[in-house]
Amino acid sequence: MNYLKLILTAILISAITISGYSQSEKDGRIKSEDLQKIKSLIKSNSETRALINAISNNEIKKLAVNRENAGKVNHFFSNKVETKGITNQESTGRCWLFTGLNTLRPIIISKLKLKEFEFSENYSFFWDQFEKSNLFLEGIISTREKANDDRTVDWFFKGPINDGGQWTTFSGIIKKYGVVPKLAMPETFQSKKTSWMSRMIKRKLREDGVRLREMYKNGKDLNEIRETKIEMLSDIYKILVFTLGEPPTEFKWQYENTDKEISEEKTYTPKQFYDEFIGVNLDEYVMFMNDPTRPFYKLYEVEFDRNLIEGYNWKYINLPADDIKKFAKESLINNEAMYFSCDVGKQLNTDNGTLDLNNYNYNDLFGVTFGMTKAERIQTHESGSSHGMALSGVNIDKDGNIDKWLLENSWGAKSGNKGYLTMTDKWFDEYMFRLVINKKYIDKKTLKILKQEPTLLPPWDPMFAPEK
Numbered sequence: 333m334n335y336l337k338l339i340l341t342a343i344l345i346s347a348i349t350i351s352g353y354s355q356s357e358k359d360g361r362i363k364s365e366d367l368q369k370i371k372s373l374i375k376s377n378s379e380t381r382a383l384i385n386a387i388s389n390n391e392i393k394k395l396a397v398n399r400e401n402a403g404k405v406n407h408f409f410s411n412k413v414e415t416k417g418i419t420n421q422e423s424t425g426r427c428w429l430f431t432g433l434n435t436l437r438p439i440i441i442s443k444l445k446l447k448e449f450e451f452s453e454n455y456s457f458f459w460d461q462f463e464k465s466n467l468f469l470e471g472i473i474s475t476r477e478k479a480n481d482d483r484t485v486d487w488f489f490k491g492p493i494n495d496g497g498q499w500t501t502f503s504g505i506i507k508k509y510g511v512v513p514k515l516a517m518p519e520t521f522q523s524k525k526t527s528w529m530s531r532m533i534k535r536k537l538r539e540d541g542v543r544l545r546e547m548y549k550n551g552k553d554l555n556e557i558r559e560t561k562i563e564m565l566s567d568i569y570k571i572l573v574f575t576l577g578e579p580p581t582e583f584k585w586q587y588e589n590t591d592k593e594i595s596e597e598k599t600y601t602p603k604q605f606y607d608e609f610i611g612v613n614l615d616e617y618v619m620f621m622n623d624p625t626r627p628f629y630k631l632y633e634v635e636f637d638r639n640l641i642e643g644y645n646w647k648y649i650n651l652p653a654d655d656i657k658k659f660a661k662e663s664l665i666n667n668e669a670m671y672f673s674c675d676v677g678k679q680l681n682t683d684n685g686t687l688d689l690n691n692y693n694y695n696d697l698f699g700v701t702f703g704m705t706k707a708e709r710i711q712t713h714e715s716g717s718s719h720g721m722a723l724s725g726v727n728i729d730k731d732g733n734i735d736k737w738l739l740e741n742s743w744g745a746k747s748g749n750k751g752y753l754t755m756t757d758k759w760f761d762e763y764m765f766r767l768v769i770n771k772k773y774i775d776k777k778t779l780k781i782l783k784q785e786p787t788l789l790p791p792w793d794p795m796f797a798p799e800k
Contacts, residue, residue: 383697387698392694396694396697397691397692398692401688405684405688405736407749407754409738410727410728410729411664411725411727412664412725413669413725414441414442415434415437415441415669415740416446417449417450417745418740418741418750418752419453419742420743420745421742421743423525423526424523424524424525424526425494425495425496426453426495426496426742427720427721427799427800428496428498428499428501428720429460430742431720431722432503432506432671432720433451433453433502433511434669434742435722436511437450438667439610440610444595445590446587446590447589449513451511451512451513451514452513453514453523454518454519454576455509455511455516455580456506457576458577459505459579460639461495461533461572462568462569463504463505463508463639464494465492465493465533466565466641467638467639467641468488468492468537468541469541469544469561469564470561470641471488472485472488473544473557473561476544476545476548476557477548489541491534492534492538492541494798496798496800497639497798497799498673498798499617499619499768500643500644501638502671503614503615504640504643507615509579509602509603510605510607512580512583512602513585513605516585517579517580520575520576520577522575523575529571529572532571533568536567536568540567543564544557544561547560581601581602582599582600582601582602583599583600584597584599584600585597585598586598616770616771616772617671617769617771618648618771619647619671619766619768620650620651620766620767621648621650622652622764624710625707625711627650628651629649629778629781630649630784630787631648631781631782631784631786632647632786633645633646633786633787633788634646634791634793634796635788635789635790635791637791647782647786648766649778651778653760655778656767657734657760659769659775659778660767660769661726661728661734663773664724664725666773668770668773671768672720672721672739672767673719673721673764673799674763674764675717675718675765676721676753677718678715684748685749685753686753686755687739687753687754687755687759687763688755688759713794717766717797717799720766720799721739721740721742722739722740723739724740724752725738726738735756735757736757737755737756737760738752738755739752739753739754740752741753
């Protein structure tokens with residue numbers, strides 16, 4: 333009897349394999365009666381025909397503009413960190429770098445009473461790309477015993493390098509290499525359009541990674557492998573110099589302030605320049621995340637999320653949005669901007685420079701409901717952190733309530749409201765993800781979370797794609 337069952341089971345499995353799908357899958361196919369029911373639910377009338385004509389022939393976002401919301405959000409703020417000039421990351425993924433430098437820019441402008449000032453993003457980007465190349469090659473060396481199809485090995489080769497990042501990559505580079513004014517290392521064509529440079533570096537790194545793995549298979553010792561790695565990095569350095577220029581080890585600089593006083597010209601190293609004119613201890617900052625898919629009041633660490641091999645992985649405290657807002661408010665009251673990242677494309681009106689849940693009404697346009705929660709959007713890859721900006725203002729009414737926040741963007745002065753975006757407080761709740769705040773504005777109870785053993789998350793976690 334058991335033998336007969338075995339034969340029948342084998343015949344059934346064979347039939348499923350031959351047919352290409354199971355009975356359950358057959359039951360899920362769209363039958364003619366299903367299609368008729370689906371069609372019957374769409375009303376055929378003049379309103380439907382008008383919508384078909386409008387939507388099929390026009391940009392959906394423009395059709396969904398909510399006219400009832402026009403003019404309801406203004407750009408006045410009770411507390412604003414003053415700076416001068418708007419930066420432009422051009423056709424690159426360097427928003428994280430511009431954001432980090434833009435949080436420091438008001439310090440030197442205020443200290444020296446400058447008419448304007450901008451750091452050299454190109455200088456910091458050069459070292460970021462060079463250090464990320466070393467991190468990749470060291471990652472290949474550390475996984476040399478693993479198979480080619482190991483997930484970590486595959487992750488390294490899939491993205492050897494990128495021009496995205498976040499706070500950890502910013503702070504790591506600044507602490508090691510300092511900063512320089514923009515005039516000391518200006519932008520180049522390639523720094524403003526990084527795609528081809530990045531493509532060449534990735535191609536070379538992948539080739540080098542294969543070679544390092546072959547060296548291990550052929551019995552080469554670790555010292556010889558690392559000596560070869562240094563030779564490989566010299567090729568990467570050459571590509572970076574050819575595309576971005578060579579970073580200065582020292583430079584001359586002088587300035588004119590708003591009183592029309594011209595300073596003495598002095599020579600600085602990049603680290604001396606940072607220490608003298610900025611002097612902020614970047615280790616005193618804490619990154620927060622608002623991720624409702626994971627437990628709050630916990631510490632997390634993302635593996636390999638850094639650019640320096642000797643640096644620190646990205647660690648963050650997961651907190652409810654209201655807790656994060658409380659600390660952010662204190663920072664802005666004390667005139668300190670913050671590194672902020674969000675899902676910028678959601679409900680963004682670039683014409684008036686607002687991030688508002690009521691900017692667009694897709695529900696009424698299509699007659700369907702788009703109603704996922706923030707947690708559901710994260711879990712289904714519908715939302716995640718995509719862009720970094722400097723949080724530089726907050727509007728607090730006479731009762732102490734917050735209704736909007738100000739973001740200094742890096743898309744140029746012609747984008748948004750003269751380069752800025754005004755974000756409503758409700759939008760903050762739904763699409764803010766990361767915020768970096770100085771420890772002096774954080775309560776002791778929250779700071780104690782930093783002493784927890786962090787939960788280690790894999791580098792391919794979908795929530796942790798680099799910001800661009």
